[in-house]
Amino acid sequence: MSKKYRDPFDLFDELFREIEEEFERFEKEFMRLGKEEGAKVYGPYVYGFRITVGPDGKPKIEEFGNVKNFKGQPIISEEREPLVDVIEKNDEVRVIAEVPGVNKDQIKVRVSGNKLIIQAQGEDRKYYKEVELPTDVDEKSAKATYNNGVLQVVMKKKPQQETGTEVKIE
Numbered sequence: 001m002s003k004k005y006r007d008p009f010d011l012f013d014e015l016f017r018e019i020e021e022e023f024e025r026f027e028k029e030f031m032r033l034g035k036e037e038g039a040k041v042y043g044p045y046v047y048g049f050r051i052t053v054g055p056d057g058k059p060k061i062e063e064f065g066n067v068k069n070f071k072g073q074p075i076i077s078e079e080r081e082p083l084v085d086v087i088e089k090n091d092e093v094r095v096i097a098e099v100p101g102v103n104k105d106q107i108k109v110r111v112s113g114n115k116l117i118i119q120a121q122g123e124d125r126k127y128y129k130e131v132e133l134p135t136d137v138d139e140k141s142a143k144a145t146y147n148n149g150v151l152q153v154v155m156k157k158k159p160q161q162e163t164g165t166e167v168k169i170e
Helices: 008-035
Strands: 047-053 059-070 073-081 084-089 092-098 107-112 115-121 126-132 143-147 150-156
Touching: 008 047, 008 073, 084 126, 092 126, 107 143, 107 150, 115 150
Parallel strands: 073 126
Antiparallel strands: 047 059, 059 073, 084 092, 092 150, 107 115, 115 126, 143 150
């Protein structure tokens, strides 16, 4: 076999090994932070990821939870970042977010241009996510439903306006 060919399973094994090492490093850092006097402790720690294949055929890794990696150091937040799917179909954009453990009256959803902001605060859980939408949407058309921990927001796309100047052919 040539050196250029790599078994895709080897790539996944390597990725999972790196993730395990990150978790071990995070765990050591959490233990150190928890022992400092006056340290603010958050819990539980939630970290997850999803691997999908983008339209360009390249893998895309999305992280969610309340643990982030910043310059090799774990950053822990009170707010969890929910797992979100954005589906663009025909004349609408649909955003589906997992926000379990809160009541629907504890969720706030705001739409502005091509951005959707989700905030939720329950007794023991906080969520926050800013979602970049693939296109501008009609803010007044937004409708949200919440059932079994799943928030779904449906918005109509704004009609695309033609810009520019027509040039006459001589």
